[in-house]
Amino acid sequence: MSDGASATGDLRDTSLDGPTLNVRLSRVWGTPRGLLGALTTVDHKIIGRRYIVTAFLFLFLGGITALVMRLQLAQPESGLVGPDTYNQLFTMHGSTMMFLFGVPIGEAMAVYLVPLMVGTRNIAFPRLNAFSYWVYLSGGLFLWISFLLNIGPDVGWFAYVPLSGPEYSPGKRADVWAQMITFTELSGLAVAIEIIVTVLKQRAPGMTLDRVPLFVWALFVNSFIIIFALPAVMIASTFLILDRLVGTHLFNPAEGGDALLYQHLFWFFGHPEVYIIFLPGTAFVSAIIPTFARREIFGYLALVLSLIATGFLSFGLWVHHMFVTGLPQLGAAFFTASSMLIAIPNGLQIFCWIATLWDGRPVWRTPLLFVAGFFFIFVAGGLSGIMLASVPIDTQVHDTYFVVAHFHYVLIGGNVFPLLGAIYYWFPKFTGRLLSERLGRWNFWLAFIGFNVAFFPMHISGLMGMPRRVYTYGPEMGWGDLQLLSTAGALLLFASFVLFVWNVAASLRRGDVAGPNPWNAGTLEWATASPPPPHNFNRIPLVTHREPLWAERGGLPVVTGLSVSHRELMVSSVAEAEPQLRETSPAPSIWPLVAAIAVGATFIGSIFTPYAVLWGALPVAAALTGWFWPKAMPEDEE
Amino acid sequence: MAGLTVATGVVVLVLTGLSYAGQRRLLGEEAAPVTIRVIGHQWWWEVQYEDPQPSRGFTTANEIHVPVGVPVQVKLESTDVIHSFWVPSLMGKQDLIPGRPSAIRFTAERPGVYRGQCAEFCGMQHAKMGLLVIAEEQADFARWRDGQVAPRPEPASDEARAGEAAFVAAPCSMCHQVRGTAAAGRNGPELTHVGSRRTLAAGTLPTSRGNLAAWIVDPHGIKPGVNMPLVKLDSDQLNSISAYLAGLK
Numbered sequence: 059m060s061d062g063a064s065a066t067g068d069l070r071d072t073s074l075d076g077p078t079l080n081v082r083l084s085r086v087w088g089t090p091r092g093l094l095g096a097l098t099t100v101d102h103k104i105i106g107r108r109y110i111v112t113a114f115l116f117l118f119l120g121g122i123t124a125l126v127m128r129l130q131l132a133q134p135e136s137g138l139v140g141p142d143t144y145n146q147l148f149t150m151h152g153s154t155m156m157f158l159f160g161v162p163i164g165e166a167m168a169v170y171l172v173p174l175m176v177g178t179r180n181i182a183f184p185r186l187n188a189f190s191y192w193v194y195l196s197g198g199l200f201l202w203i204s205f206l207l208n209i210g211p212d213v214g215w216f217a218y219v220p221l222s223g224p225e226y227s228p229g230k231r232a233d234v235w236a237q238m239i240t241f242t243e244l245s246g247l248a249v250a251i252e253i254i255v256t257v258l259k260q261r262a263p264g265m266t267l268d269r270v271p272l273f274v275w276a277l278f279v280n281s282f283i284i285i286f287a288l289p290a291v292m293i294a295s296t297f298l299i300l301d302r303l304v305g306t307h308l309f310n311p312a313e314g315g316d317a318l319l320y321q322h323l324f325w326f327f328g329h330p331e332v333y334i335i336f337l338p339g340t341a342f343v344s345a346i347i348p349t350f351a352r353r354e355i356f357g358y359l360a361l362v363l364s365l366i367a368t369g370f371l372s373f374g375l376w377v378h379h380m381f382v383t384g385l386p387q388l389g390a391a392f393f394t395a396s397s398m399l400i401a402i403p404n405g406l407q408i409f410c411w412i413a414t415l416w417d418g419r420p421v422w423r424t425p426l427l428f429v430a431g432f433f434f435i436f437v438a439g440g441l442s443g444i445m446l447a448s449v450p451i452d453t454q455v456h457d458t459y460f461v462v463a464h465f466h467y468v469l470i471g472g473n474v475f476p477l478l479g480a481i482y483y484w485f486p487k488f489t490g491r492l493l494s495e496r497l498g499r500w501n502f503w504l505a506f507i508g509f510n511v512a513f514f515p516m517h518i519s520g521l522m523g524m525p526r527r528v529y530t531y532g533p534e535m536g537w538g539d540l541q542l543l544s545t546a547g548a549l550l551l552f553a554s555f556v557l558f559v560w561n562v563a564a565s566l567r568r569g570d571v572a573g574p575n576p577w578n579a580g581t582l583e584w585a586t587a588s589p590p591p592p593h594n595f596n597r598i599p600l601v602t603h604r605e606p607l608w609a610e611r612g613g614l615p616v617v618t619g620l621s622v623s624h625r626e627l628m629v630s631s632v633a634e635a636e637p638q639l640r641e642t643s644p645a646p647s648i649w650p651l652v653a654a655i656a657v658g659a660t661f662i663g664s665i666f667t668p669y670a671v672l673w674g675a676l677p678v679a680a681a682l683t684g685w686f687w688p689k690a691m692p693e694d695e696e
Numbered sequence: 697m698a699g700l701t702v703a704t705g706v707v708v709l710v711l712t713g714l715s716y717a718g719q720r721r722l723l724g725e726e727a728a729p730v731t732i733r734v735i736g737h738q739w740w741w742e743v744q745y746e747d748p749q750p751s752r753g754f755t756t757a758n759e760i761h762v763p764v765g766v767p768v769q770v771k772l773e774s775t776d777v778i779h780s781f782w783v784p785s786l787m788g789k790q791d792l793i794p795g796r797p798s799a800i801r802f803t804a805e806r807p808g809v810y811r812g813q814c815a816e817f818c819g820m821q822h823a824k825m826g827l828l829v830i831a832e833e834q835a836d837f838a839r840w841r842d843g844q845v846a847p848r849p850e851p852a853s854d855e856a857r858a859g860e861a862a863f864v865a866a867p868c869s870m871c872h873q874v875r876g877t878a879a880a881g882r883n884g885p886e887l888t889h890v891g892s893r894r895t896l897a898a899g900t901l902p903t904s905r906g907n908l909a910a911w912i913v914d915p916h917g918i919k920p921g922v923n924m925p926l927v928k929l930d931s932d933q934l935n936s937i938s939a940y941l942a943g944l945k
Contacts, residue, residue: 141820141920214817220794221777221819226738311795317778318793382780382815383791384798391716398708448711450718453788457780457815523784525815528823 071597072618079596082622087179087593089646098646100184101592105191106170107488112191113163116198117474118555120154123147125552128512132545134533144529145212150205152215153235156331157242158198160469161284163477164338165249168277171484172253174583174590175271177262177599179620179627180643182255183248185650185685190248192654197241200662204234211235214527216328217298219309219320224302233302233665236295240661243288250281250288260627261635262582263617264601271581271604272355275362276341279369283330283337286373291327294320304668318383325376332465333372336472337365339436340407342480343429347411349483349579350426351418354605357410364403364410371400381452390449397447401440408437423577424498428479431506432471439467442517457527460520466513478505478558485565486572490588493569497561504554512547515540580605585614598628601635649685656681728769728801730762736772736779736792738923739814739821740885740898745841754844755873757885759893760829763837767803777819783812783829791816804831811899820921826899847876848888848944859940862933867925874944884924891944897922905942909934 071079089099099105127147130138139147173181181187204210211231213222222232257278261270270278298320300306307313309320348355355361377385377393412433420426442464445451455461478501485493519540524531531537575584584607586595597616603609620626620640629639660674735742743760747753762768772781774792782789787802804810814825832840851857860877863869869879875888890896893903897919901907912934915924929937 141823145817145820145822218778218817221817226777226819316795318796382789383793384796387716387719391712391719394715395708395712398711402704448715448718450715450788453790454784456789457817523813525782525813527817530823 068621069623070618071620071622074622079622080591083593083596084591086622087591087625089592094648095646097651098188098648100180100188100644100646100650102169102173102181102184102187103590103592103594105184105187106166106168109162109166109169109191109194110488112195112198113159113166116154116158117163119202120151120159121552121555123151123154125548127151128545128548130529131531131541133542134531134535134538136530139529141529142212145214145527146205146210148527149211149214149235150201153201153211153238154198155469156215156335157239158194158201160335160473161242161246161331162194163473164277164280164334164341165246165253165284167338167342167477167480167484168253168280169249170488171583172256172274172277173260174487174586174594175274175581176257176260176265177582177585177595177601178256178260179593179595179598179625181252182260183252185644185647186248187252188647189650189654190245190252192651193241193248193657194245196654196658197238197245200241200658201234201238204230209234211238216324217295218324219298219301219317220311222298223309224305227302230665233299236298236302237661237665239291239295241658243292244657246284247288250284253277253281254285258632259629261630262599262601263628263630263635263637265630265635267633268358269601269604272344272358272361272365273341273581276337276344276365279365280334280337280341283334283369283372287327287330287334289327290323291331294323294327297323299665303665318380321380321383322376325379326373328379329376330372332468333368335469337368339432339473339476340365342476342483343411343432345579345581346425346429346476346479346483347414348418348605349577350421350423350429351415352421353414353418354580354608355410356413356417357406358604361407361410364406367403368400371396371403375400378447378452381449382456387449394447394449398444401444404440408433423482424493424495424502425479425483427499427502428475428482431502432475432479435467435471435475435506435509439464439469439471443468455520457525458520459516459524459526462526463513463516463520466509466516470509470513475505478502481558481562483577484583485562486576487583487588487590489566489569490572491565491569492572492576493561493565497557497564501554501557501561504550504557508547508550508552508554510547512544512551515543515547519544575607580608582606647685649681653678653681653685728767730766730768731771732760732762732768733771733773734760734781734792736774736776736781736814736818738776738819739825739919741781741825741827742885745844752845754888755886756844756889756893758827758895758898760827761837761840762804762829762831763834764804764807764831766834767801770800770802772798772800778816779814779818779825780816781812782815783810783827785810786812786829786831789815804829807831807833809894813899821919824898824900824919826895828894828899830894843892843945844889848874851940852943853939855936856940856943858932859936859938862929863937863940866929866933866937867927868937871924887941887944889944891942903942905938908941909938912938 074082089095089101089104130136130144169181169187209230211234213227213232217232217235220226257274297308301309307315309315309317311317344355374396375393377390378397381390446464482493482498519537522537524537572588574587582599585599597618599606600615600617606614620628625643625645626640627643628637629641630637656677660670660678663670663674731746733744733746741758743757744755745753772790772792774794779792780789781792786804787800790798790800808831810829812827812829814822851860864878869881871881871884873880873882873886895901896903896907896911900919901911911918915922
């Protein structure tokens with residue numbers, strides 16, 4: 059690789075240096091200006107940024123639906139919204155948070171950061187990456203535009219049959235839900251494949267498996283969970299559409315179908331989904347802690363094994379969502395045991411993180427504050443989770459506000475708090491400017507207090523017998539005061555997000571300039587400029603240590619030999635990351651967008667007529683033909 | 697390290713064992729002296745008391761009476777979507793799934809009125825699908841049961857007689873049953889002794905003549921989305937029907 063100029067005459071980075079190299083590479087890897095450039099880009103940083111911004115947009119929309127629900131429940135017999143609207147609101151809230159925010163946000167951060175952290179120039183399959191974003195965006199817009207047109211779903215984010223079936227949900231509402239699943243799961247699967255291939259085959263030389271950053275490990279394991287879990291829900295939603303649209307009876311007990319089959323399919327996805335949301339949270343925590351503890355992570359191997367164990371165990375718990383469906387009791391007890399077992403790898407991770415902080419010299423900046431908030435909230439949610447694993451307890455609190463409290467503790471604690479910390483942490487890398495530390499502290503305390511005031515009382519509401527998904531309740535039930543308190547907390551939590559947006563908007567213009575490594579962190583994304591140039595690194599770093607920037611204070615060693623006249627990156631071996639090949643990386647293309655439009659039109663058409671699948675196949679085939687039309691690759695010419 | 701692993705395993709097994717023991721006690725399936733079938737509908741509960749003598753069985757709605765200290769077996773079915781039967785102070789919940797009959801047992805230890813509610817989202821009026829369980833002494837229970845087995849009491853006044861005639865002639869009788877009259881519909885709650893029940897419309901309103909009239913006049917205002925249609929009645933019919941129903945003790 060590093061044997062100097064090649065015999066074929068193309069220009070390699072070996073013969074250039076400094077600013078000249080940077081300019082050449084930026085020109086080769088850059089995205090053209092203007093609308094066409096924006097629509098054709100395959101740069102993982104531009105697409106990752108869009109992914110992150112879009113996921114946050116959906117987080118806000120989901121938050122607003124939550125706020126309206128909280129205002130409705132603030133007092134008994136409130137008439138702010140009726141049952142019809144309320145049922146749509148909680149369906150939109152759950153669907154948006156799970157499918158349009160929860161899954162995509164982890165992948166969005168991965169799309170931006172994983173290629174930088176493993177030291178490569180772009181993600182694997184960059185055009186697929188562009189395609190996945192457009193599909194995700196169309197799915198999200200499809201759901202929300204339907205809602206605004208008053209044909210949005212109203213059957214819950216889980217859409218249980220027979221309620222969502224043809225007999226009890228006439229109209230298109232349930233179809234909109236089912237087809238939104240297809241959109242978002244398609245994009246989720248595409249990104250998962252990109253991440254896996256990037257991690258396995260594009261790591262910088264020397265980044266053996268035991269030097270891979272924990273952030274990357276977490277998102278790598280996460281991608282496998284996605285690949286095995288998402289097909290189950292796509293089957294469930296596709297069967298649902300078949301029942302509704304072409305008159306199959308897969309879930310109709312009157313014709314030999316089975317309503318419970320749907321729940322098994324849904325939760326076989328639905329439980330791993332919780333870990334799909336949580337593992338990116340662990341990724342953020344594992345990246346933030348060493349930087350601010352000023353010490354390497356404690357128990358690297360234990361943490362990696364915990365991630366993998368969580369990945370496997372997450373597929374063995376789904377029945378604990380179905381303890382009251384009348385399944386065989388001994389079978390249910392097996393899932394009690396497996397649900398308690400998963401607390402072990404997760405507890406182990408917490409201990410490793412605490413040990414790292416304990417032994418380090420923690421610097422309490424905003425990202426670390428959010429991590430501390432995560433510890434507190436997530437552990438509380440984990441404890442109520444162990445309670446829920448027991449069948450006798452679950453039969454009482456299942457589908458009550460106790461469960462609502464539990465999963466907001468694990469999901470907001472396990473994902474949103476680390477995510478906010480992560481945004482404070484990587485914002486300088488994304489934009490070149492630091493977020494305001496002062497506003498950050500306000501942001502954290504408002505969020506932490508608001509969250510606990512909103513959700514802690516829900517445990518008690520649930521134990522007092524308040525069921526979920528009720529649009530109102532009688533004053534004689536005695537839940538009014540606690541519900542009012544929850545609403546006050548929700549307002550505080552929302553205010554913290556408004557402050558967050560304010561901080562982002564203000565810091566984009568006036569924030570302190572960050573420089574490449576404002577936190578003195580150790581991983582590779584900090585080895586390049588903030589924001590990084592289109593090609594990420596002038597030269598591919600050579601990795602000798604788990605925290606390369608701490609090990610090589612005098613500057614990273616690099617490898618050379620990649621072309622500077624076309625997009626070329628290095629392919630390395632799976633375990634040892636030994637350089638194997640130089641591989642051309644695709645240039646910008648409009649075809650991913652065209653294909654996404656064709657696929658989206660087919661999906662939307664197919665909720666109206668099955669023939670849309672037939673006719674839609676033609677534009678999809680045409681777009682894919684354009685996309686994959688054989689082109690002469692530079693390496694073919696050699 | 698090995699010791700730690702074994703200890704962890706033991707803790708998980710012990711907790712699982714304890715949980716399983718509790719579960720067996722709650723969900724056991726031995727026969728019980730009182731057997732009730734509860735059938736879920738959008739958005740009310742059909743309640744059928746079973747008896748070895750078929751003539752001693754009867755149907756009611758949204759209100760269950762049980763004797764104190766006697767195990768009760770509740771068989772659960774649904775005719776439309778999934779519901780979940782839950783009376784928090786008496787028992788955990790159990791789903792009513794179409795095509796999959798299930799059961800739950802409980803024993804009320806103390807007399808009292810216990811409120812229950814559907815616990816699985818079942819559509820527009822999931823929030824207003826309540827029921828009452830009334831636990832009473834054996835003698836009170838037997839008296840209540842005899843009362844429920846009997847056909848409807850004869851209307852006692854002219855107004856009530858006019859009400860019965862109007863009820864049977866109006867579309868009401870297409871969906872509701874009043875044993876002892878020609879009204880034999882089975883789509884809506886059985887009304888033979890509706891005046892003896894404490895609530896209307898699955899726990900939505902306390903039973904009274906005024907509330908009966910209010911419910912008949914505007915079911916969709918009180919419980920939007922409910923399957924009961926608005927039936928056009930003149931004021932005399934409305935008056936007499938609500939008097940009649942209130943008198944069905």
